[in-house]
Amino acid sequence: MASDTSGPGTATGPDRLRSTGSSVSGLVVDAVSVRFGDVAAVDGVDLHVPPGTVTALLGPSGCGKSTLLRAVAGLEPLASGSIRWNGQDLAGIPVHRRGTGLLFQDGVLFPHRTVAGNIGYGLARQGVRGRAAAPRIAELLDLVGLPGFADRTVQTLSGGQAQRVALARALAPRPAVLLLDEPLAALDRELRERLAGDLRTVLAATGTTALFVTHDPHEAFTVADRLAVMDAGRIRQSGELQDVRRHPVDGFVAGFVGYPQVVDADGFLTATAPAWRSVPAADRPAAGGRLALQIGALTEDPAGPLAARCLAVRPGPDSTVLSVELPGVGPVLAAASAGTAVRPGGPVRLRLRPDGVVALPRD
Amino acid sequence: MTLTRAQLRPSDAVPAAPAGPPVTRARAGRAVRTGGLVLLAAVPLLVLAVLFFYPVGTMIGRGLGDAGAGLDILARPRFRRIALFTVGQAAASAALCVLLGLPVAHLVYRCRFPGRAAVRALLTVPFVLPTVVVALAFRTLLAQDGLLGSWRLDGSVAAVLAAHVCLNTAVVVRTVGVSWARLDRRPGDAARSLGASPSRVFLTVTLPALAPAVAAAFTLVFLFCATSFGIVLILGGARYGTLETEIYRQTEDLLDLPAAAVLSVVQILLVAAVLGVAALLRRRTERTLTAAPARPTGLRGRDLPAVLVTLVALAVTVGPLVVLAVRSLRGPGGWTLANYRALGTLGSDVQLVPVTTALGYSLRAAVVATAVALLLGVPLAVVLARRPRGRWARRWIGLLDGVAMLPLGVSAVTVGFGFLVALDRPPLDLRSSALLVPLAQALVATPLVVRMLLPVLRAVDDRLRQAAGLLGAGPLAVWWGVDLPLLARPLAGAAAFAFAVSLGEFGATSFLARPQTPTVPVLIARLISRPGAQNTATALAAATVLGLLCLAVVAAVDGLLDARSTDRPGAVGGF
Numbered sequence: 001m002a003s004d005t006s007g008p009g010t011a012t013g014p015d016r017l018r019s020t021g022s023s024v025s026g027l028v029v030d031a032v033s034v035r036f037g038d039v040a041a042v043d044g045v046d047l048h049v050p051p052g053t054v055t056a057l058l059g060p061s062g063c064g065k066s067t068l069l070r071a072v073a074g075l076e077p078l079a080s081g082s083i084r085w086n087g088q089d090l091a092g093i094p095v096h097r098r099g100t101g102l103l104f105q106d107g108v109l110f111p112h113r114t115v116a117g118n119i120g121y122g123l124a125r126q127g128v129r130g131r132a133a134a135p136r137i138a139e140l141l142d143l144v145g146l147p148g149f150a151d152r153t154v155q156t157l158s159g160g161q162a163q164r165v166a167l168a169r170a171l172a173p174r175p176a177v178l179l180l181d182e183p184l185a186a187l188d189r190e191l192r193e194r195l196a197g198d199l200r201t202v203l204a205a206t207g208t209t210a211l212f213v214t215h216d217p218h219e220a221f222t223v224a225d226r227l228a229v230m231d232a233g234r235i236r237q238s239g240e241l242q243d244v245r246r247h248p249v250d251g252f253v254a255g256f257v258g259y260p261q262v263v264d265a266d267g268f269l270t271a272t273a274p275a276w277r278s279v280p281a282a283d284r285p286a287a288g289g290r291l292a293l294q295i296g297a298l299t300e301d302p303a304g305p306l307a308a309r310c311l312a313v314r315p316g317p318d319s320t321v322l323s324v325e326l327p328g329v330g331p332v333l334a335a336a337s338a339g340t341a342v343r344p345g346g347p348v349r350l351r352l353r354p355d356g357v358v359a360l361p362r363d
Numbered sequence: 364m365t366l367t368r369a370q371l372r373p374s375d376a377v378p379a380a381p382a383g384p385p386v387t388r389a390r391a392g393r394a395v396r397t398g399g400l401v402l403l404a405a406v407p408l409l410v411l412a413v414l415f416f417y418p419v420g421t422m423i424g425r426g427l428g429d430a431g432a433g434l435d436i437l438a439r440p441r442f443r444r445i446a447l448f449t450v451g452q453a454a455a456s457a458a459l460c461v462l463l464g465l466p467v468a469h470l471v472y473r474c475r476f477p478g479r480a481a482v483r484a485l486l487t488v489p490f491v492l493p494t495v496v497v498a499l500a501f502r503t504l505l506a507q508d509g510l511l512g513s514w515r516l517d518g519s520v521a522a523v524l525a526a527h528v529c530l531n532t533a534v535v536v537r538t539v540g541v542s543w544a545r546l547d548r549r550p551g552d553a554a555r556s557l558g559a560s561p562s563r564v565f566l567t568v569t570l571p572a573l574a575p576a577v578a579a580a581f582t583l584v585f586l587f588c589a590t591s592f593g594i595v596l597i598l599g600g601a602r603y604g605t606l607e608t609e610i611y612r613q614t615e616d617l618l619d620l621p622a623a624a625v626l627s628v629v630q631i632l633l634v635a636a637v638l639g640v641a642a643l644l645r646r647r648t649e650r651t652l653t654a655a656p657a658r659p660t661g662l663r664g665r666d667l668p669a670v671l672v673t674l675v676a677l678a679v680t681v682g683p684l685v686v687l688a689v690r691s692l693r694g695p696g697g698w699t700l701a702n703y704r705a706l707g708t709l710g711s712d713v714q715l716v717p718v719t720t721a722l723g724y725s726l727r728a729a730v731v732a733t734a735v736a737l738l739l740g741v742p743l744a745v746v747l748a749r750r751p752r753g754r755w756a757r758r759w760i761g762l763l764d765g766v767a768m769l770p771l772g773v774s775a776v777t778v779g780f781g782f783l784v785a786l787d788r789p790p791l792d793l794r795s796s797a798l799l800v801p802l803a804q805a806l807v808a809t810p811l812v813v814r815m816l817l818p819v820l821r822a823v824d825d826r827l828r829q830a831a832g833l834l835g836a837g838p839l840a841v842w843w844g845v846d847l848p849l850l851a852r853p854l855a856g857a858a859a860f861a862f863a864v865s866l867g868e869f870g871a872t873s874f875l876a877r878p879q880t881p882t883v884p885v886l887i888a889r890l891i892s893r894p895g896a897q898n899t900a901t902a903l904a905a906a907t908v909l910g911l912l913c914l915a916v917v918a919a920v921d922g923l924l925d926a927r928s929t930d931r932p933g934a935v936g937g938f
Binding site: 036070073074075094095096097098099100101102104108109110112121122125126166169170172173175179 | 547549550552553554555556557558559560561563564567568571658
């Protein structure tokens with residue numbers, strides 16, 4: 001089950017709110033389970049999305065994050081638990097009265113309506129139609145960077161444009177909570193990165209409370225304030241972005257926040273002892289547990305204090321990843337510059353970046 | 364190292380391939396493939412030309428010798444009444460089928476409940492039954508001494524509409540239901556999250572998405588009802604007639620060939636127009652919609668209206684058939700098998716042969732008709748399933764589609780009479796041939812075979828064929844290894860359906876079957892056209908046997924009662 005983030009200072013960790021009563025503001029997911037037959041797709045999840053913030057729900061495919069999102073929207077019945085908005089239980093409130101916006105992977109625009117017809121759909125449900133809706137539609141098109149697109153048919157839009165229209169459509173009725181289901185996954189990488197930044201800007205500008213499902217850590221870090229890492233229907237860890245990043249509770253979470261390798265602490269600290277001398281004792285990881293490493297925790301440097309043997313060289317466009325044999329540790333990954341002269345089988349000198357190493361709590 | 368032919372074949376991705384032999388070879392290969400397809404289409408087209416267009420053309424040409432007379436016929440008030448009734452009753456029937464079919468489609472394709480497969484199968488039952496059987500069932504129910512005799516609906520428009528609804532609701536349920544089940548649920552979810560209530564979502568998102576399927580189902584049912592013969596002849600009585608029954612009356616009773624020919628032309632124009640609309644709509648429904656289809660949900664309180672409508676639909680479709688079967692087991696003294704024993708005897712003065720003998724004729728004709736329909740329909744479907752890049756090739760295929768479908772809508776009576784007037788001298792003197800009836804039945808069944816196979820062939824992921832091709836399979840090997848295995852089950856289903864249709868064919872057969880060798884539907888119609896309790900009783904038993912036979916064939920081959928069968932493309936009723 002999820003364990004607390006042992007972060008210094010703030011008490012992050014799974015937002016367990018049953019005890020704190022029902023007056024917590026924002027979106028509260030309280031011990032929610034969703035079952036499909038005998039399978040629990042979402043299994044006792046607790047989550048808190050404070051008002052005006054964006055929480056990324058990060059996890060591998062099939063971990064239940066999209067199902068949780070649909071449950072918040074009211075599209076999946078809960079097997080148990082409750083979902084509250086500003087203290088009000090949403091159980092029994094039908095989807096269309098919840099005030100939750102929804103954004104899908106590929107936009108899902110209504111094909112038989114124009115861009116304005118799509119954006120105006122939610123406004124019409126609030127009684128704002130025709131001329132009265134036009135200023136708001138224009139304002140939203142400006143916001144998402146598509147001024148003048150109102151009368152276009154949706155078939156003429158590119159993937160990125162369609163997704164911007166979908167965002168405008170979801171924001172038009174000013175939803176209390178915006179739910180985003182991998183909204184950038186269908187776009188190519190460059191567009192995805194640009195749109196992720198734009199998404200962040202738009203959400204911040206509108207002060208929207210949002211829950212953002214993604215399997216891509218980069219997207220999560222670009223768009224969100226807070227992070228919840230999910231696996232097999234459960235939340236492994238949640239909290240402020242930087243807290244989760246600095247203090248992952250286990251190797252799984254560490255892998256999602258940029259520490260893809262886990263090593264035995266004692267062997268690694270012994271092998272890298274020369275590099276720790278300049279680090280104050282208080283900042284050194286404790287011996288006897290396990291450590292999670294960023295790829296850049298060890299970097300190739302001819303003047304570095306650590307000696308190792310290079311096992312393999314994996315070149316990339318702007319940096320190279322080395323697999324190195326560190327005595328007493330085994331193979332680990334290290335970063336090198338794109339033009340490195342290190343060859344497989346040859347010696348390599350390494351430097352340690354202490355902030356690329358985190359200690360995992362003991363199980 | 365040797366390169367395989369596939370590796371050498373230039374592809375579109377390598378436009379800069381050196382000019383010379385490879386390109387020429389590719390062009391030659393394409394020519395061979397195109398030639399093969401043209402040949403594949405040519406044989407069925409030739410048969411259609413001889414057996415359909417020549418007789419129908421002859422009949423029409425003979426009748427239209429005098430254009431002025433044709434206009435006179437169109438000016439007759441009787442004609443106007445008949446034309447209006449044809450279109451009006453077909454539109455009303457199709458509208459009723461849609462009204463009834465939509466809630467049922469929701470229930471049996473979007474909800475999950477015990478007995479769902481059985482409900483689907485039951486609703487499909489009348490669709491595979493001969494129209495004569497369904498007509499007799501409604502007549503039995505509504506006759507003065509029938510269960511609903513007090514409603515005084517015998518010989519009324521309502522009786523005709525009810526029988527059409529019984530026969531065709533399954534078309535709407537299936538066409539719309541399959542679309543509905545595959546519908547992307549997310550636009551609806553998006554609308555809900557934007558504040559639309561479930562009913563608002565249905566009106567603004569679901570219905571527009573289903574519109575092509577609804578319209579396609581409507582046109583199909585309209586077509587079936589506009590050319591309906593057996594139902595109108597038996598239930599419409601003397602008061603109501605469609606173009607189809609009127610053509611029959613003008614030729615068979617009044618021998619007014621010009622009038623029949625004019626009516627045929629009007630009907631062909633009507634059908635061509637409807638088919639054109641249907642083809643347009645079909646193009647829009649056959650694209651794959653599957654993105655994130657919704658899981659069927661359990662029954663909820665708001666499904667109650669749909670449940671009630673489904674019960675009504677079941678009552679209309681299955682009720683009369685049960686009444687028919689029960690009445691066939693009743694005699695003056697209560698329960699009896701006497702009516703069935705009478706099937707083997709010459710119990711009535713209108714019969715030249717016992718029903719059992721007629722059954723033999725029916726079965727023999729249906730077997731031949733099925734074989735011919737498959738021989739014509741499979742090559743046509745294979746060609747029609749192609750989606751060529753070229754504009755002209757696409758147009759040719761569109762035209763071929765229309766040509767192949769035309770027999771579906773042209774009056775079976777016209778076909779039957781055309782056979783009589785056109786195929787009566789050498790080199791094609793089929794008048795006394797035993798092939799006359801099966802060939803006419805095959806013409807009726809062929810478009811249905813094509814319609815059942817086409818969606819399956821078109822649904823084959825083209826990348827499967829490309830993968831096979833890249834692994835070195837030639838066009839024939841691809842067809843043998845990819846298309847045919849996927850086609851096996853629908854092919855069996857189409858064969859069974861063609862058999863059932865041939866067995867029940869009434870319009871053309873009633874012209875062509877000689878009195879001493881009638882098929883069962885023809886004999887049933889003759890029996891009930893004469894007064895006498897024994898005639899009716901024998902007809903009831905004969906209709907029950909015929910109906911059960913059709914059902915058994917389709918159920919055995921197609922797995923009518925197999926829940927999965929109604930989901931896949933090409934299942935009975937899926938054209």
